[in-house]
Amino acid sequence: METIYELGAEGRHGVTVPRPEDAERALSHVPEALRRRRRAKLPEVSQPELVRHYTSLSRLNHGVDTGFYPLGSCTMKHNPRFNEDAARLPGLTALHPALPDEETQGALSILWELAEHLKGVAGMPGITLQPAAGAHGELTGMLLMKRHFESIGEMERRTKVLLPDSAHGTNPASAAMVGLEVVSLPSNAHGTVDLEALAAALGEDVAGIMLTVPNTLGLFEPDILEITHRVHDVGGLCYFDGANLNAFVGRARPGDMGADIFHFNLHKTFSTPHGGGGPGAGPLAVSSVLEPYLPVPQIVKRNDSFALETDRPDSIGRVHPYHGNFLVSVRALAYILSLGDAGLREVSSGAVLAANYLRTKLESAYKLPYPGLCKHEFVLSGEGLGEVRTLDIAKRLMDYGIHPPTVYFPLIVKEALMIEPTETEPKEILDAFVEAMLRIADEARQQPELLKAAPHRTPVRRVDEAKAAREPILRRPPN
Numbered sequence: 001m002e003t004i005y006e007l008g009a010e011g012r013h014g015v016t017v018p019r020p021e022d023a024e025r026a027l028s029h030v031p032e033a034l035r036r037r038r039r040a041k042l043p044e045v046s047q048p049e050l051v052r053h054y055t056s057l058s059r060l061n062h063g064v065d066t067g068f069y070p071l072g073s074c075t076m077k078h079n080p081r082f083n084e085d086a087a088r089l090p091g092l093t094a095l096h097p098a099l100p101d102e103e104t105q106g107a108l109s110i111l112w113e114l115a116e117h118l119k120g121v122a123g124m125p126g127i128t129l130q131p132a133a134g135a136h137g138e139l140t141g142m143l144l145m146k147r148h149f150e151s152i153g154e155m156e157r158r159t160k161v162l163l164p165d166s167a168h169g170t171n172p173a174s175a176a177m178v179g180l181e182v183v184s185l186p187s188n189a190h191g192t193v194d195l196e197a198l199a200a201a202l203g204e205d206v207a208g209i210m211l212t213v214p215n216t217l218g219l220f221e222p223d224i225l226e227i228t229h230r231v232h233d234v235g236g237l238c239y240f241d242g243a244n245l246n247a248f249v250g251r252a253r254p255g256d257m258g259a260d261i262f263h264f265n266l267h268k269t270f271s272t273p274h275g276g277g278g279p280g281a282g283p284l285a286v287s288s289v290l291e292p293y294l295p296v297p298q299i300v301k302r303n304d305s306f307a308l309e310t311d312r313p314d315s316i317g318r319v320h321p322y323h324g325n326f327l328v329s330v331r332a333l334a335y336i337l338s339l340g341d342a343g344l345r346e347v348s349s350g351a352v353l354a355a356n357y358l359r360t361k362l363e364s365a366y367k368l369p370y371p372g373l374c375k376h377e378f379v380l381s382g383e384g385l386g387e388v389r390t391l392d393i394a395k396r397l398m399d400y401g402i403h404p405p406t407v408y409f410p411l412i413v414k415e416a417l418m419i420e421p422t423e424t425e426p427k428e429i430l431d432a433f434v435e436a437m438l439r440i441a442d443e444a445r446q447q448p449e450l451l452k453a454a455p456h457r458t459p460v461r462r463v464d465e466a467k468a469a470r471e472p473i474l475r476r477p478p479n
């Protein structure tokens, strides 16, 4: 498809912006060195051309609004339009973040109220809304962990962070970014933390553990309390990665399981849109021992008004301008309030039910390396289907109008296919997915070539992903 630069004709435009009378005078104030030497090369298209171009582009894409999107570890659920309406209220969108507190009481009350709800969900007393994504929350959490050990004089010897080998890649990256050494814990035969390996790795050089709950196989750690007790016993802290909160929101609280730090992905569990690069939000809840180090400003309620507290000498400082991605917070609060406590509990039960429904329908046709009840997602393997690979299965799903699941992750499953249906899909869609997967399993045996060349019915056929990653062309060639 053409780019917009290849459309239109010289002098064509979509809207006519009147030139202000004093344009020349205003220009005379721009220093000579900063003036534009030649006309910017902008697309020159009429309004219908513009609208058609972007509408056509949007139709080439597959999104959660156009079809099923069972992307494991990503919780691609429906984004209720009520949240969008709330986030588009002019009083919120037109608000400048630098306005004084007295003039932003409404916005501060929204942030404060969201923070209170999230503290309740986590069962933890402290929070910051600043981090812009899950990985940013992890980094902030690691900075808090480090600051804690610095302030009690133990940072010199606490050099290690323990991480199960099923961890999401951002976890070790976040620990390494603050200079901690990552020690990988092998999973046991059930795909959960091996307590013997944990015991062998624990010592006074351990700053903490990072656990994804439930883990990236969709399995809840049956020994979670034992794990957190043991880490606390050696003076370490427990970080819980909350990207998978959809599995237990409203039913269990990380604070009750021994978490000291817990990040939310508002763009997953709390339904704010994601994909395509953001913006998201990764608020971080902490236990009382870490509260003094939280980023500033903290939003506090005094009598009936809200204020920004910056005088916190032990704080790690800011991790984001102002209060993070404000309109993402607005959407999340709208979602929480519209569902209520009972609704949030239904979210997790629906997500777990849908995942187990799919698991039981597919486990006879595909290998399931870690069998048994899962939480909100499960991981199949594409092994054993003749000469086709997981990538071929994923590409073929696109021909059936379904977004491929996450593939080749977690790393401990060969040829992994990680499936997360979420609670927002009706049974008919789940059944259509099952039918497509079963057909693909048959095709894999009878027509492997068909799968290897898939997709066949998409606007773009199979791309060379390694080349795209290694030699990206990020600019259109100059004309």
Ligand SMILES: Cc1ncc(COP(=O)(O)O)c(C=O)c1O
Residues within 6 Å of the ligand: 073, 074, 133, 134, 135, 136, 168, 170, 171, 212, 216, 241, 243, 244, 265, 280, 282
């Ligand atoms: C288990 C897990 N942890 C952390 C993250 C990082 O979250 P974000 O993409 O918001 O940075 C993800 C994202 O997919 C995840 O699945």
